[in-house]
Amino acid sequence: MIDFDRVYTAADYATAPKEPGVYVWFFDEIPDGVPTEDCRVTEHGTALYVGIATVKRTLRSRLRNHFRGNASGSTLRLTLGCHLGLPLREVGSRLTFGDQEPVVSEWLAAHGRVACVADPDPERYEDELLLSGRFPLNIKGNPHPYAKKVSERRAAARSAARAAGAWARNRHPAAAR
Template sequence: MISCDRVFRATDLAEVPRKPGVYVWFFDEIPADVPTEGCHVGEHGTALYVGIATVKRTLRSRLRNHFRGNASGSTLRLTLGCHLDLPLRQVGSRLTFGDQEPVVSEWLAEHGRVACVAHDDPESLEQELLGTGRFPLNIKDNPHPYAKLVSERRAAARSAARAVGA
């Protein structure tokens, strides 16, 4: 597990390193239906999601995108918005919760904390963490049984967005 000596909130983004690495999201409130059995639980909440940042999209830019972006640029935001039952919209090729994006931002700011570590090979560290099966909100290469339901929930939201936009 990534060390939780320092976690970041939405207000701490200027302090996040501009380096590649891995980050783990902790939540003090769990979205509806998300199972937490086997997840790491600590003083900062329950670890539900792990992600990577590359040389081009550093830890700081990735976390800024998660805290303040939109559903098109952040799979975490897409997943949380779906769990918060927000209507997804397709605008051109982009997915967004439209005027409800601030709801996701506010929810993340209130309930999310993120620990990160700079790492030259973030993909291998992410794979190692995902291999533990402790992160229910990840999909790709995730053995957690809830990953399939997250994938189906996001697919249903995308399908509904396309149907409305058609």
């Protein structure tokens, strides 16, 4: 696990470093069905997700995307929205939770805390953390057995959103223009 000095919330993420680095999300409430065996538990909650920030998308901007963005710009938001049972929607060329995005933001503000460490080479930390198999909400490069279920859940939500969008376009072709 990474060593960190500070944990950020929705209220203070704007003070996170404007640098590349790695971050770990902790939750004091666990979404239904997410296994927590072997996950790190601290006073901030249970560590369920790890991510990286690059020079172009710094720690501060990544945290903003997660706390305030939408499902098309944050895989964490996409995963949480699917676990919260929100319907994914096709909005233009993007898949989001549409008018339900605030539900994800509110849930993250109430239950999410994120620790981060600035580092010019965050990929090595992310890889090391993922190989530990202790982050069930990650997919790419994650040996955790739940990663496959997360992938399937997200794929089903995407498929349903695209099918609903195609149905709406076929039903109201003039409105789709």
